[in-house]
Every structure is written in C-alpha cells, then in structure tokens.
Amino acid sequence: MRSPAQARIDLAAIRHNVSLLRERAGGVDVMAMIKAEAYGHGLVPAAQAALAGGATWLGVAKLAEALELRRAGVTARTMVCLGVPGEPYDEAIALDVDLTANVPWLVEEIAAAAERAGRPARIHLEADTGMGRGGATAADWSALVDAALKAEAAGHLRVVGLYSHFACADEPGHPSVARQLGVFKELVEHAEKTGVRPEVRHLSNSAAILTLPEARFDLVRPGIAMYGLTPVPQIGTFGLRPAMTLTADAALVKRVPAGSGVSYGHTYVTDRETTLALVPAGYGDGIPRHGSSLLEVFAGGARRRIAGRVCMDQFVIDLGDDTLSAGDEIILFGPGDRGEPTAQDWADALGTISYEIVTRIGSRVPRVYEGGVSET
The missing domain is CATH 2.40.37.10 (Lyase, Ornithine Decarboxylase; Chain A, domain 1)
Known part of the structure; x- marks a missing residue:
C-alpha cells in the first residue's frame, strides 16, 4: 500500500558520494558511518550502497546495529564506536565485529567475552584528544594501552585500531583542530612505542575529509557527507548529492x-x-x-x-x-x-544542522529505494 508520505532514498547518490569522498581522501580506506539507521536513510541499503561506492569498512554507534547488519548478511569489516558495560560482546566477537575500548575495565570485559567466544576480539582504542566525550584522556591513555597489551599477550584480543574524534572540524581554522591533531599523533606514538601494532589509525570525520588532508592517516570515517549533505555549509557542497x-x-x-x-x-x-x-x-x-x-x-x-x-x-x-x-x-x-x-534549508531556518533534519524522519515514513545497482 502506498504511503501518503515517503522518504525516497537515492542509492546512486550514496555510491557517488562515497566514491567522491574516497578520492578526496587520497584513496585511503573509507569507513562509512551508518549509525542511527544510516542517518535516517536505512541501515542495510545504505551499507550496501556505501560498499558498492568503495567503502571497505562500516561504522556504527551501537552494538545492536552491527548485529543487525550481520543478520542481514552484511559481512564487511564493521566497527562499533560506543562501548558500554553488559553488552553481548561474545556474540559480537563470534560474528567478527570490531569493538571500541576506552577504559581498562572495558578491555577486561571484552577479553572475558573473547574467552567465552573462543576467539580473540578485535578492538580499537579510543583517545580523547580534546572532544571531551568518549575516549581515554592523555592522563589515562597509558593505563588503557597497558591493559590492552596485557590482554593481547594473553591471546584474548588484538588491538587493530587507534582513533579519536574532532570536536570542531566543521569550523575550519578553529584552534582546537590543530591541538587535537597534535595530541592524537603523540598518543599514537606512545602506543606504538609501547608495543601496539595497529592496522589503522583514524581521526577524520566528514568535515576533516573535506578540509584537513593532514588528518587522513590510514582510514577516514565519512558520516553526513556520504548522504550528500555538507558538514561545512559555509564553504560549499563539494559536489555531494543529497540522497x-x-x-x-x-x-x-x-x-x-x-x-x-x-x-x-x-x-x-x-x-x-x-x-x-x-x-x-x-x-x-x-x-x-x-x-x-x-x-x-x-x-x-x-x-x-x-x-x-x-x-x-x-x-x-x-x-x-x-x-x-x-x-x-x-x-x-x-x-x-x-x-x-533542501535539508540544509530546513536546518538553516531552524538554527540546527542537516544531520538532525534527516535522522529525525520516523519509521512511520517508509523508505523507498531508487538508483540501486540493478537499476543502473
């Protein structure tokens, strides 16, 4: 039955945007952020479109999102960015989902889950370089790294990533951006000197991909930009196509x-x-x-x-x-x-950001997918 309201999702636009962002990032690996139902666009279809556009990783906020991807048959490398106590980490480890750790007790909880799962966990250590949100501060970083290396030596996990998140990358030239970049480099250097051998170091969100080439490292994490909405509207749209x-x-x-x-x-x-x-x-x-x-x-x-x-x-x-x-x-x-x-026009009128406009469109509004690979 046709709904009187619909959100039409252009999957070709998502593919285009991911390809553009990968090129913009100099060809480094792309982790497509599909948290919050892919910013309202639909978790699984957006994941598949992002992978078709050249993404090699997927990123989600919550473990339940990663498990939903696995149930849907999506097997691409997938990272969960929030770590909270009491999650079914053993199930995640069995399904080859990458996890985040930012405090020693979480490392220990994940290690215990790995023992139950009968295989080592893959974890990314999160640093708080100035965002003031998740992650270990510089003062707590050594304890986190030591806990991870101890669990790694016991065979319970592998540290595959080191990462952080910018607070003000959408304000090019903000003094916090250079500070955070400097702190991240120092914390990565400390971890590597201590014995961590990460596969990927990652820091750049959408805004940093488009404005800060020195923050690319091994992997970038586009979010809003892969859906065609600019994270820095004061500069431009960068050829992105709203989906x-x-x-x-x-x-x-x-x-x-x-x-x-x-x-x-x-x-x-x-x-x-x-x-x-x-x-x-x-x-x-x-x-x-x-x-x-x-x-x-x-x-x-x-x-x-x-x-x-x-x-x-x-x-x-x-x-x-x-x-x-x-x-x-x-x-x-x-x-x-x-x-x-555009969603940006609505955001400007309301004094908010385009992220909020698209993510708040509820489940009562069906998503209708267009521009699928079979249609091109």
Whole structure:
C-alpha cells in the first residue's frame, strides 16, 4: 500500500558520494558511518550502497546495529564506536565485529567475552584528544594501552585500531583542530612505542575529509557527507548529492474565506479568501513542530510556507489563488533540483544542522529505494 508520505532514498547518490569522498581522501580506506539507521536513510541499503561506492569498512554507534547488519548478511569489516558495560560482546566477537575500548575495565570485559567466544576480539582504542566525550584522556591513555597489551599477550584480543574524534572540524581554522591533531599523533606514538601494532589509525570525520588532508592517516570515517549533505555549509557542497527526498501527497485542498484560523491555536489566520492544502505528515513523522509557520515546502510549482502549527500527523500550507489537487505530490525537502527546499534549508531556518533534519524522519515514513545497482 502506498504511503501518503515517503522518504525516497537515492542509492546512486550514496555510491557517488562515497566514491567522491574516497578520492578526496587520497584513496585511503573509507569507513562509512551508518549509525542511527544510516542517518535516517536505512541501515542495510545504505551499507550496501556505501560498499558498492568503495567503502571497505562500516561504522556504527551501537552494538545492536552491527548485529543487525550481520543478520542481514552484511559481512564487511564493521566497527562499533560506543562501548558500554553488559553488552553481548561474545556474540559480537563470534560474528567478527570490531569493538571500541576506552577504559581498562572495558578491555577486561571484552577479553572475558573473547574467552567465552573462543576467539580473540578485535578492538580499537579510543583517545580523547580534546572532544571531551568518549575516549581515554592523555592522563589515562597509558593505563588503557597497558591493559590492552596485557590482554593481547594473553591471546584474548588484538588491538587493530587507534582513533579519536574532532570536536570542531566543521569550523575550519578553529584552534582546537590543530591541538587535537597534535595530541592524537603523540598518543599514537606512545602506543606504538609501547608495543601496539595497529592496522589503522583514524581521526577524520566528514568535515576533516573535506578540509584537513593532514588528518587522513590510514582510514577516514565519512558520516553526513556520504548522504550528500555538507558538514561545512559555509564553504560549499563539494559536489555531494543529497540522497533523501521527503514527499507527501496532498490529502485535501479547499477554499476558505478571509479571517479563517488555521490549525491549533489559530496562530495563522488567512488575510484573504485563499486555498489551503492539507499535507499528511507531522511531528509524529519527524517534521519539526518548531518549524510551524516557518519551514517551506514545494507544491504546485512554488515554495509554500507552513501555515500555522505542525500537528502530530499533518500540517497546512496556503496556496493563495494557485491550484492543487488532492493526491498531487508535495516535496518537503530534497536535492533542490526543482526549486524545493533542501535539508540544509530546513536546518538553516531552524538554527540546527542537516544531520538532525534527516535522522529525525520516523519509521512511520517508509523508505523507498531508487538508483540501486540493478537499476543502473
């Protein structure tokens, strides 16, 4: 059954973006970040498209995401970036999932799981080089490295990666960027002098791939950019192609007199006789309620601002004297090719980032995949 609202996902765009980013990174390995349902685009289809575009690794935030990939038959190298106590690490190890460790107790927990799994775990040691989020600080790094080397000597794990994460790479020239890069190099040098032999050292997110060639190392981790949205809109789009187009079919079109209140609270009142169209998508689908009377959509050949409050399941647009019929397609956001708003336009209007716009589109909105390999 066709849904009245759909998120159309262009898999060819994802392939294109990954290929472009790999070229931009000088040909080093690419870990495609597909956390949070691939930033709202769909975990498994986006993973497959990224691999077809040249990615050699996949990255997720949570272990459950990696296990879902394995259940779907995706066998590519996959890294989990969050380590928390009590996870089914033995299952992950048995399925050849790479894990993160950032404190000695987590190394020990993973080592114990490896004993149960009957094979060594593959781990990446995470350094906090100035992000102030996950990772071991410089003061705690030696203890983490020592714990990992002890477990490695016992045959319980292998340290295959050393990594960190930038805090302000999307602000080129921010003084923290150079500081973090310097700290990362120092911590990698310490680990290697102590005896760690990593396969990969990795630091660059989307913004760093596009603006900081000196941070490539052995592997880069594109996230938002692989979905065609720029992490540094103040600089440009870099030839990226947005992969998500959010649409809805007009549910109702009607003529109303001047002075008609629209939606909850009557925060919008028509100033003339006009035509209203009902759009069957609301904050229950991920349309921001704080976009009421602010966000624009594309309908009947022109951009239209949301009239009044966004409701849970629907919102209204004012067409003036233009025409539209029930069932006609309305583009909420997309690549911008036809004049429709982009996810970046919505983000700019709301004072947020495009990441939030696409990841918040809910599961009630089906993903419809286009541009698959079989279609090209």
